[in-house]
Amino acid sequence: MKEKRKNKVLMSGNEAMGLGAFTAGCRFYAGYPITPQNELTAYMASCMRLPGRTFVQAESELAAINMVFGASAAGFRTMTSSSSPGISLKQEGISYLAGAQLPAVIINVSRGGPGLGNIASSQSDYFQSTRGGGHGDYFTPVLSPWSVEEAFNLVILAFDMADFYRTPILVLADAIIGQMMEPINLNRKPLIRNRKPKRWSLTGAKNRPPNIVKSFFLQEGLLEEHNLLLEKKWQKIKLREQRSSIYGKKKVDCLIVAYGSQARIARQAVDVLSCQGIKAGLFRPITLWPYPDKALKKAASLARKIVVVEQSLGQMVEDVKLALPNKEINFLGKTGGGIPSSLEIVKFVKKLTKN
Amino acid sequence: MNKKYNRPESLRDSDTHYCPGCGHGIIHHLVAKAVDELKIRQKVIGIAPVGCAVVAYDYWNFDVCEASHGRALAVATGIKRCRPKNIVFTYQGDGDLASIGAAETLHAANRGENVTCIFINNACYGMTGGQMAPTTIIGQKTATTPSGRDPFAGDGWPLKLSEILSTLKGVCFAVRTSVSNPRQVHQAYDYIKKAFCSQIDKKGFSLVEVLSPCPTIWQKTPVEAMQWIETEMIKEFPLGVIKE
């Protein structure tokens, strides 16, 4: 027992994501300073200066994502991180990564917007994250942690998925997840998968025909063909990668749907409601794309009321509506760095379940 | 009789999409020849730009990577840092390198990335139909400077990026050359080879700017275009070694 406790480490979400990347075998990291993810870049600056790893403080987010493009084309595990305005800048690069089928991990520790917004926690990048984000017909799988330990684990998973599907993976954390500190358990050695040699990568054309990494298909019909190939990949991901978790009773008066730090707050609300005799549950998507609609349908079938809570004016709520077309969907949200508190959620649910 | 001029192994046997008299084909050939001569075909990785040379990988017979418009040197940084033993070069137009990619260019050079940059200066944006480039010379008519580039009308002056970059400590080799006559073509070839050699010797950032004809946009015959480089462009962009 004592031995185990020894391996519990207290760290911030930002640092845990850095450690996750390091553990997953990230070989190249490039980033540009922006709050609230600076601890992550600083963490990478220390651990990625070890032999065989590379850290670059890029001149901009544009440069960072394109350096990642290069490192990935060269066949290496690679990552960049930023926060909302910087992620907007990276979108062209993410679109190129998706088009050229290059694996990479991108972390967004999101903050308030639009514009320079503020540096408070916000979930207003949901649309951007789950609808492609850049130009063109593509999707980026999105993983959303609700704890420091899960942040660590999801970054490792992101690297595995990126290599398996040959596509960029987004980890969408918010400022609270990035900055809060929690103990994480380093006892279990994480499984690192999908580390096969990348035959498509650029190594120099030695004893093989040249490899070309590109997303450009000018001739008539070729891009359509390529995009349909990508579409098969999106469908496969939709089928296999939906992830979610449930907290509370199965048969409930009210099912709360929330993700990231907001799900942590909603969990507290569920506990308070149960104490007050109202049966409540929490459905938490872990993948935001693909949206876990199958699991949500199942969970919602035994719920009288549905409440979606977000740190935004209502973005994920649209996916809930798509998943549950025959249900009435109630929404509680705050924008610009506002965070719906557990008491506000309790009040909202009580008013709703009274009727 | 032995054939003296063969197609380099690093050049594919394919039809060109470039306009008649375009400089890109000549410079592709010079790069391929230098790669063969230095016996680095099996470890060279080229980065193609967005511009007329976007499909350079259809011509070169070695590994090539795409880059988004202007970001070739960021992509090169990622590749070279991961694969320091490979020879990494970018091939970029003046719009790509000196306008949209100016920040990436400046900072890759300033970090002294051990890569080579082949910079094609044709004084215009070829691919998009002949707009003003940072390198368009004063008075030159383009789609966006219909009465000629006028610095006093807000068009700015021709940007001498090679000179600017040569002031940086990270840059070990910077030259300007042209392909406007056979002697210059040989000179360009020597410079490209030298630039690769400085990368092999791990000296830092090497840059070869090549003045290159674009008869289509300049609305000249191929011969007139070559002459225009020698009579007009060279006045603005003098040839020779800028830093070695």
Ligand SMILES: Cc1ncc(C[n+]2csc(CCOP(=O)(O)OP(=O)(O)O)c2C)c(N)n1
């Ligand atoms: C982000 C972005 N902006 C604009 C374009 C359109 N575009 C394609 S090529 C090009 C200019 C190319 O000019 P240059 O780099 O001088 O090369 P050239 O075609 O003359 O060889 C532009 C603006 C693009 N593809 N991407």
Ligand code: SF4
């Ligand atoms: S437009 Fe100019 S640069 Fe482009 S292919 Fe034609 S001649 Fe060459």
